[in-house]
Amino acid sequence: MPTYTLRDRVSVELDIRKSRFIGLVIPVDDRQAAMVELDALRAQHPTATHVCWALLAGGESGMSDDGEPSGTAGRPILEVLRHHDVDGVLGAVVRYYGGIKLGAGGLVRAYTDAVASAMQVAERIERIPLTGLFVEIDYADETRMRHWIEQQAYTLIDATYGMNVRLHIRLPVASAQDAHDTMRDMTSGRALVERD
Known part of the structure; x- marks a missing residue:
């Protein structure tokens, strides 16, 4: 319900x-x-x-x-x-x-x-329960990842830059596992994904 x-x-x-x-x-x-x-x-x-x-x-x-x-x-x-x-x-x-x-x-x-x-x-x-994910990716993957986040209508909360790009994303709890899997697939397994 x-x-x-x-x-x-x-x-x-x-x-x-x-x-x-x-x-x-x-x-x-x-x-x-x-x-x-x-x-x-x-x-x-x-x-x-x-x-x-x-x-x-x-x-x-x-x-x-x-x-x-x-x-x-x-x-x-x-x-x-x-x-x-x-x-x-x-x-x-x-x-x-x-x-x-x-x-x-x-x-x-x-x-x-x-x-x-x-x-x-x-x-x-x-009311759709939301969660957050952090994803750490190579600079080469950033544009494609940002485009995908926008297509999915997720919210990009923050981006930090160091040796890699670290994105903080807000999305529905029900989508978190699929998003995790998709981000790993998009980067050939290079993306490091964790819950906030």
Whole structure:
């Protein structure tokens, strides 16, 4: 059964009883990438009252009420993400307090609505697990190898040059063994291939 993530980040804004709620859903690879996104959000909104979030990313899921009453922000955001069957997605809500208390029920509804509104706009795509390969080749093989990587729609992350050329490639996990074999065949067995 396929899992889904999002094609792009989506942001929506709701005004609820004078409080401003900015709901975001952001595709991320893992918890570390999610923390980078949250740090960027806090930097973009230094005067926000709260930046609440929930993350679904395999075994690295988590959530935070960021000072709101326990269970009124992180948990509702997480439930919206679960309802949409996504993985590798950070849901976040930036709140600017407007002076009117919403109560626990009002907060749950506000945080749920902010993320649900963003998810309604977001485009879900199948999440394909990726891996990395390092391949060390002769300079003479580089042009042909780069052309093949491009044809396969793999991502060339980095190239380093020393005695040989060392390419770092990102590709679907399901393609890794075939790619390994093909690279060895293309170079008559000279390519040294390892997982990252």
